[in-house]
Amino acid sequence: MNKMKPSISHCLTLGYFLMFFYCGCTSVKFLESDCHPHTWDKLILVHHWPVTVCKMIMNDCDDPPQYWTIHGLWPDKGEDCNRTWHFNVNEIEDLLPDMRQYWPDILHSSLNRTRFWKHEWEKHGTCAATIEPLNSQKKYFGKALDLYHKVDLNSYLLKVGIKPGHTYYQMSAIKEALTSFYGVTPKIQCIPPEEDEDVQTIGQIEFCFTKELELRNCTHSKTNFFLMQNNLQFRHEELSICNDTLTSYPLEV
Numbered sequence: 734m735n736k737m738k739p740s741i742s743h744c745l746t747l748g749y750f751l752m753f754f755y756c757g758c759t760s761v762k763f764l765e766s767d768c769h770p771h772t773w774d775k776l777i778l779v780h781h782w783p784v785t786v787c788k789m790i791m792n793d794c795d796d797p798p799q800y801w802t803i804h805g806l807w808p809d810k811g812e813d814c815n816r817t818w819h820f821n822v823n824e825i826e827d828l829l830p831d832m833r834q835y836w837p838d839i840l841h842s843s844l845n846r847t848r849f850w851k852h853e854w855e856k857h858g859t860c861a862a863t864i865e866p867l868n869s870q871k872k873y874f875g876k877a878l879d880l881y882h883k884v885d886l887n888s889y890l891l892k893v894g895i896k897p898g899h900t901y902y903q904m905s906a907i908k909e910a911l912t913s914f915y916g917v918t919p920k921i922q923c924i925p926p927e928e929d930e931d932v933q934t935i936g937q938i939e940f941c942f943t944k945e946l947e948l949r950n951c952t953h954s955k956t957n958f959f960l961m962q963n964n965l966q967f968r969h970e971e972l973s974i975c976n977d978t979l980t981s982y983p984l985e986v
């Protein structure tokens with residue numbers, strides 16, 4: 734007897750059942766996911782450009798940092814993998830100075846500093862925690878900060894002269910500069926041009942890592958796309974893969 738069979742058919746039945754209910758809003762998720770929704774292959778270190786994030790929320794934030802900050806460290810699959818593993822800021826006390834500087838909540842800066850971290854831990858961290866190097870809150874946030882420092886995107890962009898301001902860049906030039914330096918293709922997201930413009934605005938840069946925490950190419954998988962689309966709380970639904978056109982990299986909101 735093949736022991737897998739009953740569970741697969743159960744899973745398919747459950748999948749269709751859920752699709753029936755979720756049809757029209759999250760059916761993509763069920764088509765994409767398999768019977769192991771928490772098994773992931775790669776980690777995505779997401780940087781966002783605070784000025785653009787502010788632009789996306791009608792400029793409702795004061796003094797956004799003028800450097801790329803962390804949005805999150807996301808497994809490419811799975812969300813809210815362990816609902817009983819609650820965020821506890823005391824576990825990352827040592828990391829707080831770095832967290833405040835490099836992983837600030839751009840959207841709710843004046844409200845509650847820990848809310849963003851709680852969201853990221855519960856949605857993504859609890860899924861990432863299936864591997865030993867990330868299996869605690871301290872390790873998860875600490876490793877994300879390590880990877881961020883290792884990638885050191887801010888220094889690299891400055892070094893090659895890609896600076897925020899009034900200059901527009903060709904997206905292909907940014908992409909080629911990053912790919913040749915890092916040896917892997919990142920995923921770059923923009924907000925589309927406003928109606929009377931023809932310039933997109935850079936908003937997010939993602940680097941992908943293997944489970945061994947080595948850089949790898951980001952492939953544009955649908956799961957990844959879904960994750961991004963689904964991050965409604967932070968309104969990143971306006972972001973999409975940048976086109977090869979002129980790109981603004983704004984210094985001010």
Ligand SMILES: *[C@@H]1O[C@H](CO)[C@@H](O)[C@H](O)[C@H]1NC(C)=O
Pocket residue numbers: 815817818819
């Ligand atoms: C979920 O988290 C709780 C609290 O940390 C832990 O005791 C439990 O083993 C976790 N469950 C799984 C399936 O990892």
Ligand SMILES: *[C@@H]1O[C@H](CO)[C@@H](O)[C@H](O)[C@H]1NC(C)=O
Pocket residue numbers: 845846847848851
């Ligand atoms: C901030 O949010 C955390 C987690 O949601 C909560 O435990 C804490 O009480 C909140 N603090 C304030 C001042 O609202």
Ligand SMILES: *[C@@H]1O[C@H](CO)[C@@H](O)[C@H](O)[C@H]1NC(C)=O
Pocket residue numbers: 923924925926933972973974975976
């Ligand atoms: C890229 O081009 C497509 C097709 O014209 C458009 O739908 C999309 O919004 C554009 N994306 C950006 C970020 O400008």
Ligand SMILES: *[C@@H]1O[C@H](CO)[C@@H](O)[C@H](O)[C@H]1NC(C)=O
Pocket residue numbers: 916917918948949950
């Ligand atoms: C990433 O993809 C490029 C081709 O697009 C390839 O040359 C390179 O070897 C890949 N790098 C890794 C680490 O897989």
